[in-house]
Amino acid sequence: VSELRWHPLLEEWVTVAPWRQDRTYHPPADHCPLCPTRPGMAETEIPEPDYHIAVFENRFPAYTGDQGRCEVVCYTPDHDSSLGEQSVDHIQDLIEVWRDRTDELGRLPNVRYVYVFENRGEVIGVTLSHPHGQIYAYPFVPPVIQRELQAEARHKRKTGRCLYCDVIAGEQNAERIVFQDDRWIAFVPAFARWPYEVHLAPIKHRGGLADLDEADDESFARSLKELLQKYDRLFKMPLPYVMAMHQKPPGRGGSHHHFHVEFYPPNRSRDKLKYLAGSEIGAGAFILDARAEDTAAELRGI
Amino acid sequence: MNFAPKCTSRHATQTPLDSSLDAPQMCRRVWSSEPLKIKRLTKRVVIKPDGRYLIYYERA
Numbered sequence: 001v002s003e004l005r006w007h008p009l010l011e012e013w014v015t016v017a018p019w020r021q022d023r024t025y026h027p028p029a030d031h032c033p034l035c036p037t038r039p040g041m042a043e044t045e046i047p048e049p050d051y052h053i054a055v056f057e058n059r060f061p062a063y064t065g066d067q068g069r070c071e072v073v074c075y076t077p078d079h080d081s082s083l084g085e086q087s088v089d090h091i092q093d094l095i096e097v098w099r100d101r102t103d104e105l106g107r108l109p110n111v112r113y114v115y116v117f118e119n120r121g122e123v124i125g126v127t128l129s130h131p132h133g134q135i136y137a138y139p140f141v142p143p144v145i146q147r148e149l150q151a152e153a154r155h156k157r158k159t160g161r162c163l164y165c166d167v168i169a170g171e172q173n174a175e176r177i178v179f180q181d182d183r184w185i186a187f188v189p190a191f192a193r194w195p196y197e198v199h200l201a202p203i204k205h206r207g208g209l210a211d212l213d214e215a216d217d218e219s220f221a222r223s224l225k226e227l228l229q230k231y232d233r234l235f236k237m238p239l240p241y242v243m244a245m246h247q248k249p250p251g252r253g254g255s256h257h258h259f260h261v262e263f264y265p266p267n268r269s270r271d272k273l274k275y276l277a278g279s280e281i282g283a284g285a286f287i288l289d290a291r292a293e294d295t296a297a298e299l300r301g302i
Numbered sequence: 303m304n305f306a307p308k309c310t311s312r313h314a315t316q317t318p319l320d321s322s323l324d325a326p327q328m329c330r331r332v333w334s335s336e337p338l339k340i341k342r343l344t345k346r347v348v349i350k351p352d353g354r355y356l357i358y359y360e361r362a
Contacts, residue, residue: 057354103338
């Protein structure tokens with residue numbers, strides 16, 4: 001298992017998992033471990049010749065056994081596809097998978113947080129190009145989520161309201177809204193730290209995937225597809241991104257948390273990336289050379 | 303002060319979140335509800351030769 005080391009200055013856990021150094025690195029497409037096993041070819045992670053959606057334990061996990069889990073979610077058997085290219089119906093199936101995994105992993109005795117995410121694109125550090133996401137079941141609440149929960153708890157104590165509901169209410173002048181329907185909203189938050197960062201959130205207060213009803217799911221699936229298609233239209237290329245689902249922690253607590261999905265594409269133009277450098281890495285202070293109002297207008301218009 | 307000997311999971315007596323080594327937690331892990339039921343899909347679990355699980359989610 002991994003070793004967790006406490007960072008006394010930042011008061012957060014660092015996970016040490018040296019075996020991950022040997023993980024599969026950019027295999028050729030005909031040796032993709034996330035494709036179904038084709039007749040006459042070597043067995044992949046998925047021995048059957050086809051699948052709808054498949055989930056398996058990561059071969060090189062950061063957390064396993066009593067510590068937690070790391071899972072790989074294969075969205076589709078089609079190697080050359082992407083999440084945004086799936087049908088709304090298929091994405092609704094995927095939402096059900098994410099919800100089922102969140103529930104099951106959240107019941108493991110030492111798991112304190114279940115994090116659903118996707119890394120897309122080589123510049124993000126993706127080592128397998130097959131469309132897939134990941135789920136980490138952590139033995140602690142990760143620091144970004146913890147800070148969010150603390151801010152939300154303070155706001156709730158002070159005002160009696162949900163912080164994120166107030167953030168959404170503050171977007172009603174439409175300047176930073178990318179699109180919305182009666183259930184979900186996509187917007188570039190005023191406090192965005194990445195040029196084309198977008199938050200996708202249920203307008204009504206929901207704590208996590210488990211709190212969504214069927215109509216929420218459908219709207220979520222449609223919104224997710226719309227946003228990812230806009231991203232790929234932005235620079236006329238598959239836009240790299242990190243997709244981060246911020247759900248409430250497992251159990252009965254965290255009711256003040258508002259579920260939302262954050263997207264961080266690293267591109268500031270087609271061929272220029274925003275790098276995390278001295279200010280961001282060394283001091284934790286993001287400096288952004290784009291206005292949320294401008295990037296929202298750009299995304300709205302495509 | 304050397305934090306390494308006690309503030310690692312290797313040296314902690316149980317989980318790293320026990321006792322004084324705790325990172326602050328926001329909620330107690332208390333479950334009372336039944337596990338969620340999936341509606342749109344069926345689920346088939348296969349154990350791989352190395353002990354890892356693989357779950358096929360299929361259209362119901």
